[in-house]
Amino acid sequence: MTTTKGEKPGEALEETLDPLDWGEFRGLAHRMLDRIIDLQEDIRSDPAWRPVPPAIHERFFSGPPRAGQGAEGAYEDFLETVLPYPTGTLHPRFWGWAGGTGSPLAMMAELLGAGMNMLPGNFNDAGARVELQLVNWMKEALGFPASGSGVLTSGGSVANLVGLVVGRDACSGFDVSEVGVQESADRLVMYASSEVHSSVYKAAKLMGLGKTGVRIVPVDDDFRMRTELLEEMISKDRLAGLRPFAITGTAGTINTGSVDDLDRIADIAEREGLWFHVDGAFGAMAGLSPETAGRVNGMERADSLAFDFHKWMYAPYEAGCVLIRDPEAHRHSFTVSASYLKPLSRGPGSWVDAADKRGPQLSRGFKALKVWMSLKEQGFDKFGRLVAQNVRQAMYLGGLIDASANVQRKAPVSLNVVAFRYEVPGADPEALDDLNRELLMRIQERGIAIPSSTVLNGQFVLRVCICNHRSRREDFDALVEALETIGREIHGESLT
């Protein structure tokens, strides 16, 4: 049994989670810090990924510990069962999904924020001010009006949800946030291209519209929304008695990095009285560099703009954000008053920033600190240069693929995404899908690199999405070499 210092005999034992010996704890904490910094410093020599062996996997099924094993014991377990098996996102050749890389200072900021156990957003503290300042910086950096509002979220999915909820409430023609969607005789619908991220469908489900509340606009050969069809669909839907309220344009689709014609969509939304939401989960960051900002023109006209820090701003998971042009509309959607939350005129309860009135969460972590400190460390210009570097690397990889013998590019390189597959002339389409699936898994399992996959025009393809500040051109050379070698290896096996 642990006892508190200074306890008198005969007194009831009062326990705490604090260490009895702070010196011992400090020693352990410093070793932990050294170990995790070593991991980051040496990441290039590690495999990009390694599977969890069955013996380790088994250990995650042991029952709940009734008695503790102490800090050293818990740390030993971490070293054995957790540390060797990361997702791979730190690695210079991690390019899967839209995963970001994290950074050493942001990692330390997480520690500092957790160490303070800050509860930012609703109290009179520095945390609320850090978040507000970060939101203000992002408005300026992405060309959003200073009068706009914003909130940090767990990621792009919740940022999309928040933006679309505000849009639904503002543009449905009745007060949805007060009376609910069921008050409408007409079905509420919103529009997005067939390349829109699954989180927008999820938002529709959560908003009570159902997945079919998203009307899907077909894309052109470059995977961009066909805006002439969007216009047609809106007018036909109105005639059919549906009630359109929003259009989502994507700046950087997950499959190919394509960017919708955001200016054109903004015009249509304005003319039709619809909310213009932009999902810029990673692509919004193209706005940080003069070299790439032109690729996301029109994004700044959004009524709501969703993006992630944990993707193309390289912050450790998790941190996303949504900016909302109309602060009143934003607050209207999320304000519910409660006597226990009424601000006082002084003290910690005299709030400077009611984040609970700008999103679904009340209690929230101090996500802003890692981004705020990283921006102070490196400056916005450095982030812009890294984004432009990743776009140039994507074009470099596209060039390598175009020059390769058997690997073919399957989409234009619009931003930082390259989609491709190994081709064998005359091969059966299903066999070719299988070959490419096997190719991807071997590249991942051998720890060479982490691309991911998708389906384009009915074909299984590999894709690389570069939100990685550690990648170098030699990493892409290594990938294309592996694609060729392992592709030939699998093709040879399937012939024998």
Ligand SMILES: Cc1ncc(COP(=O)(O)O)c(C=O)c1O
């Ligand atoms: C275009 C796009 N939108 C939304 C999301 C969802 O973001 P998150 O994973 O941060 O919730 C993603 C994730 O990859 C994305 O690529």
